[in-house]
Amino acid sequence: MSTPTLGAAEVHPGAGSHVLTGVGVGRRAVVGPVAQVRPAPAVAADTPVLVDGVPADAAATRAAVERAFTGVAEGLRAQAAGATGTVKDVLSATAQMAADNALRTQVLAKVDGGAPVVAAVDAVVDQFATMFEAAGGYLAERVTDLRSVRDRVVAAALGLPAPGVPALSEPSVVVARDLAPADTAALDLANVLAIVTELGGPTGHTAIIAGQLGLPCLVRVTGAGDVPAGALVAVDAAAGTLTVEPDEALRADVERRAARDAELAADTAAGATADGHAVALLANIGTAEDAERVAGPGVEGVGLFRTEVLFLEATTAPTQADQAAAYTRVLRALPEQKVVVRTLDAGADKPLAFATQPDEENPALGVRGYRLVRTNPELLDTQLAALAQAQAEAGATPWVMAPMIATPAEAREFATRARAAGVATVGVMVEVPAAALRARDILAEVDFVSLGTNDLAQYAMATDRLRGELADLLDVWQPAVLDLVAATARAGQDVGKPVGVCGESASDPLMALVLVGLGITSLSMSAGALAAVRFAVRHHTLEQCREIAAAALGASSAPDARAAVLALTAPEVRDTLGL
Structure with missing residues (x-):
């Protein structure tokens, strides 16, 4: 995770261009046109399901909702079948959510009771989202997936275009308000240069998947959704910047960095x-x-x-x-x-x-x-x-x-x-401050330890690692976190046992x-x-x-x-x- 500074490269906005800042994930920089993710269907709560241009009856409406849930779940499963690693995991988990019997049953019950489809789906999803957010942690992170399922189901039931990433005809920078992990996982990697979101956090699923795929990523970029589709932008993950209409100097700098990265990889x-x-x-x-x-x-x-x-x-x-x-x-x-x-x-x-x-x-x-x-x-x-x-x-x-x-x-x-x-x-993980403080005693019991700095920072700073707005507290440079790492490393040196780090730092x-x-x-x-x-x-x-x-x-x-x-x-x- 990088801090939102301009230290990674000299920014040359150029005439008529401007710079937006956020939190960068990774170190790469790219230049390319913007592809804005299609938003959720903008439909009223009482929008009916139509059959041949007229509102459907109760049976047809119910059938449309059932087909929508089934189709969304099957589509996500099909994407998961062709994926690997964390991408496969996220797609499979989102498919399970779309196929969740409780979610589907509660929506259908409201539809059977006379509620319009959109109102029924929104009411049930809001109820589930409230429960997830109250639970915190992993479940809170799943709220984005849940709302993605909502948007897909509503669009499918009403016969509207599915929300999400548009078909990419050229290498592009994908920009969204909050890109669902399922959408991230389904990206056409041959045509994705980078991912930029207005919301999210540097340790959320979308950022993790972007890292796994080797894509530069920016999160919490206020105003990114207002950048016109097709506009040329420079994304600098190391600096945490999105430069709209970069000048030739900045574009040349990005090219030099790409050549440098290729040399380093050799x-x-x-x-x-x-x-x-x-x-x-x-x-x-x-x-x-x-x-x-x-x-x-x-x-x-x-x-x-x-x-x-x-x-x-x-x-x-x-x-x-x-x-x-x-x-x-x-x-x-x-x-x-x-x-x-x-x-x-x-x-x-x-x-x-x-x-x-x-x-x-x-x-x-x-x-x-x-x-x-x-x-x-x-x-x-x-x-x-x-x-x-x-x-x-x-x-x-x-x-x-x-x-x-x-x-x-x-x-x-x-x-x-x-x-x-x-x-x-x-061995064991050291990701709880108590373990870092007693690392010598723990190392007496095992052959090695490995520091998980993401959770260690979360627990040391009393800060949920999924809360993007608190990213400054989760900064890997926080002195309190460094003290815990140092204490663990000293213990390893004293007893002659390995101490590794497998967190983002x-x-x-x-x-x-x-x-x-x-x-x-x-x-x-x-x-x-x-x-x-x-x-x-x-x-x-x-x-x-x-x-x-x-x-x-x-x-x-x-x-x-x-x-x-x-x-x-x-x-x-x-x-x-x-x-």
Whole structure:
């Protein structure tokens, strides 16, 4: 995640052009015409379903609504079938929402009672949205998906054009008020240059998918919806800017950056500082397909395999055999490389169809991650058995870690279960401040730890990571968060055990220097971010990284920390990466 500054490149608005600012996701810059996403149908609540130009009777209206729900669900499932990774997950989840029996039944009940279609759909969707927003966390994020289903169903029932991204005839910048993840997942990637939204947050589903697809993305760009379709714009994710009608100087700068990025990507050497201190550069994945996609030169392994994708798509718990097959495939895609597997990170804020938790007032602080063992221990035991089976079948040793560990006792319990199942290398996530503060005691129980800086920042700053308007509090440069990272890294150095980072901070080249200086041993990120991080690390010695880390820790605010680091960064890195 980048802060909305203009530090990444000199902006040349030019005569007649103007600059809009937001929060950038990624570091790339592109120039292209705007493709505005079609809004939801603007129809009155009492708009009737028409048959041959006249209002339909009750039976025909009901049938139209049923066809609409079925058609939307089937269309989303078809898109999911052709997708992979997080994209497949989002499409499948949205299809499940469109097929949800409670949603459909309640709408049909209102229609049967005489309510117009639009009024019926709106009333039920608003009721569900209110419940989701009150639940917070993952369910709050799903409100965008829910309203996308609403718009699609209303359009289908009334025979109107479906809302969403128009057919793209040329490479374009897709602009929307709040692009639904299902729409993001269905994009024609051959013709998408970037994604820009007025709403959303840097850790929301749309931003995550954009990162996975390697697309520069801007969120919270006020006024983006007013940019005319077809207008030429420059999108700079690193600077967090959208420049309408950029001049030749800015367009040339974007071209130079693209050429520079291609040169950096050609370097596939192992991660290391200028004086040879090794720093493993790893990729984050969600599926076996992701592993096969990132495998190759320049990626030293996987630092975060989000196994919950296997579970969140399922209506029943995946079997040991099914899980083992997926895990074996990942290990075989990356032979003799490090693969860090996170056990199921689901629960109250990522509900499972087969392990529903009681309603919780604050799901982010509820039964999630490792805590599921309190209510559904068989889920973890089956997963650990499957991982041990994959370890034997692939002839490779995965590093297996549990999420949401808060105490040394929990770390001990997980390690005991994992080792009893046959898992050879056991670790835990540090994403709760309590775990960071007691990292030495936790490391006494396991072989390694990995910092999830997204959740660590959320819990340290008491800020929901899905609230885009609070992005400044979730800034990776917040001193309190850096202190927790530093405490964990020191503990790892003291006991001689690896401490990795697999949160968003690892993808920031400047923050990567801080993390290396703090003693972090591996950095895991989206594959597209590896080249810039590799370049930054290679152009500093370990001692320089330590000086940079000390400067960051000595700052009193997030902007001051970044500025202090930038001032100590090698000029070649600043110039090459446009920092």
